[in-house]
Amino acid sequence: AQSVTQLDSHVSVSEGTPVLLRCNYSSSYSPSLFWYVQHPNKGLQLLLKYTSAATLVKGINGFEAEFKKSETSFHLTKPSAHMSDAAEYFCVVAGRYNAGNNRKLIWGLGTSLAVNP
Amino acid sequence: GAVVSQHPSWVICKSGTSVKIECRSLDFQATTMFWYRQFPKQSLMLMATSNEGSKATYEQGVEKDKFLINHASLTLSTLTVTSAHPEDSSFYICSANSGRVQTQYFGPGTRLLVL
Numbered sequence: 028a029q030s031v032t033q034l035d036s037h038v039s040v041s042e043g044t045p046v047l048l049r050c051n052y053s054s055s056y057s058p059s060l061f062w063y064v065q066h067p068n069k070g071l072q073l074l075l076k077y078t079s080a081a082t083l084v085k086g087i088n089g090f091e092a093e094f095k096k097s098e099t100s101f102h103l104t105k106p107s108a109h110m111s112d113a114a115e116y117f118c119v120v121a122g123r124y125n126a127g128n129n130r131k132l133i134w135g136l137g138t139s140l141a142v143n144p
Numbered sequence: 145g146a147v148v149s150q151h152p153s154w155v156i157c158k159s160g161t162s163v164k165i166e167c168r169s170l171d172f173q174a175t176t177m178f179w180y181r182q183f184p185k186q187s188l189m190l191m192a193t194s195n196e197g198s199k200a201t202y203e204q205g206v207e208k209d210k211f212l213i214n215h216a217s218l219t220l221s222t223l224t225v226t227s228a229h230p231e232d233s234s235f236y237i238c239s240a241n242s243g244r245v246q247t248q249y250f251g252p253g254t255r256l257l258v259l
Contacts, residue, residue, distance in 0.1 A: 063250075070148070070252035071188075071237065117187065129176050129195075129241075132248060134187040 029054045031120045033135035041143050046090075046105040048138045050118030053099065059121040059130070060101045062092055065137075066114045074116075077101060088112070113142045147171055148240050150251035157228055158259055165223045165254045167238030173218035174240035178248060179211070182235040194221055228258045 034049040052058055062074040075086025082094040092103045101118060118135040147170040157163050167177055176195050180188040192208075194200035194215035202208045210232075212224040221240075225232050235255050239248040 061247075071239075071250035073247060073249070076247060129193055131190060131193070132178075132188075136187045137185075 029058065029120045029122050029133050031060075031118050031133055031135040033116075033118050033138050035138050036136065037139045037141070039141040039143060040108045042110055043107050046103070046108045046112065046140065048103040048116050048118075048140065050092075050101045050103065050135060051099050052101060052118070052120045054120060056123075060092075060094065061119040061121070061132070062086065062090070062101075062103050063117045063119060064114050065117065071117070074103070108140075108142045110142050110144065113140055115139050146247075146249040148174075148238065148249050148251040150236075150238055150254050152254060153252060154255050154257075156257045156259065159229050160227055163225045163228055163256060165225075165236055165238075165256075167221045167223070167240070167251050169219045169240045169249075172240075172242050174221075174242060175218065176241055177215055177221040178239045179213060179221075179223050180237040180239065182237060182253070184235075188237065191223075225256065228256070230258045232256065233258045 030053045032051045057079050060077040063071045064074050065071050074090050075084045077084045077094045085091045090105045094101050116138045120133050122131040149168045151166045178193050179191045181191050182188050190203050191206045192200040192202045192213050194213050196215050196218050200213035215221040235253050237253045239250045241248050
């Protein structure tokens with residue numbers, strides 16, 4: 028079975044400093060992994076996804092994540108935080124295809140990122 | 145591209161009434177739409193998966209008679225919360241993907257408050 032664990036429920040950084048949001052996954056096969064961001068009163072936005080191509084995935088807004096199979100991790104990073112990055116971040120792993128050729132998304136509990144001026 | 149809209153964004157209703165929430169894919173055909181529920185400060189909980197033209201597949205513990213889902217066209221799915229009660233108050237989010245692209249694109253959500 029697939030599962031995902033976000034190691035920090037809350038992260039606080041100063042503006043201009045690096046961001047690290049940690050995610051570990053469990054999967055019995057090669058996983059597809061995603062990071063989504065949810066700003067207050069806005070919809071979920073896909074930041075980036077890993078689907079067995081390059082292990083270092085670049086996303087929008089300067090975010091990137093590295094897939095490390097040996098560590099079963101998919102941590103999200105950004106070199107320099109901006110005030111507008113304050114939001115809720117979700118690490119997600121895609122489950123197996125079902126009979127309808129759909130994949131159920133398995134969500135982490137989220138990490139709330141605060142950016143201090 | 146890949147924009148999903150939801151309507152309404154906010155709804156307040158009396159206990160016992162039914163509420164319909166629409167989810168539309170604006171610039172692509174969504175063969176599959178998903179309905180989620182999110183409680184405050186919590187992650188998303190998948191309620192059901194619907195494929196255009198067929199019955200929705202509900203997750204364990206989700207009452208299909210309580211949460212009616214219709215996916216009549218490739219761009220529209222509706223969720224009707226029947227006989228709503230205060231415990232149904234939540235943030236409901238839909239997502240959609242096309243047949244070839246498994247990435248889910250999310251709507252902005254609908255906040256439901258049942259008094």
